[in-house]
Amino acid sequence: MDKNFKKIAIDAAKKAGKILMAHYAKDLKIELKTDSYDVVSVVTEVDIKSEEKIINILKEKFPDHGIYGEESKGTNMNSDYIWYIDPLDGTSNFTRHIPLFGISIGLVYKGKPIIGVLYFPALNILLSAEEGKGCFVNNKLTKVSSRQLSESLYYAGGKFKGEAQIKSQIYQKCGLVKIIDASSYEFAQIALGDAEIYYLANVPHDVVAGVCIVREAGGKITDGQGNPWSIGSKTILATNGLIHEEVVNDLKGHTD
Secondary structure, three states, X not given: OXXXXXXXXXXXXXXXXXXXXXXXXXXXXXXXXXXXXXXXXXXXXXXXXXXXXXXXXXXXXXXXXXXXXXXXXXXXXXXXXXXXXXXXEOHHHHHOOOOOOEEEEEEEEOOEEEEEEEEEOOOOEXXXXXXXXXXXXXXXXXXXXXXXXXXXXXXXOOEEOOEEOOOHHHHOOOOEEEEOOOHHHHHHHHHOOOOOEEEEEOOHHHHHHXXXXXXXXXXXXXXXXXXXXXXXXXXXXXXXXXXXXHHHHHHOOOOO
């Protein structure tokens, strides 16, 4: 079995990226996975084609690995190695011709993220990380910022299952708030030192790659209460590390 995990994940992301760009800014048939129109309900044929391409590559190279894709869900989930895939993160952006969409491919070993690849084909930005080896953007080492909370950019989610995700106790203290609705891009921004806070419900196929990326860039990941993050956590908080304890303290005991 070829164990060059990161190289193969990058190859899969780039090939899927070609599929996305072949359909970008063109008329698409949009379907809804739920009764309401929001960020989690929108899906297109491109999501499915991209996921099929990634899964086929991973299955050929790693037939014994588990794979969990946003559209196809899980296979072989008892494996020590499981890939988590979002083949088109930011579908709502993609369908509105906003270039903030990407491909997220992450690998966990016994529940711990060890590989992360985030690719943004419309922006020509690729981030990759391997446990213990740092985070790279277009082959250059990158790291998180050293901004304090009052200067920080907080990436909040929009409407998710009918409820607003933005947390007032964070936005009242930070410098900037933006809603992009593309977790891959938001994690990338923290790793690049351009944002400092990401806090949302924990959706594994959305976040596994980003967890590895942010950690290897020097950031910190926990759940919203400051507990160690795991695949089964209900929430996920990513920061530049410097402000992490302060953000956790503000989140504890609060509901919006």
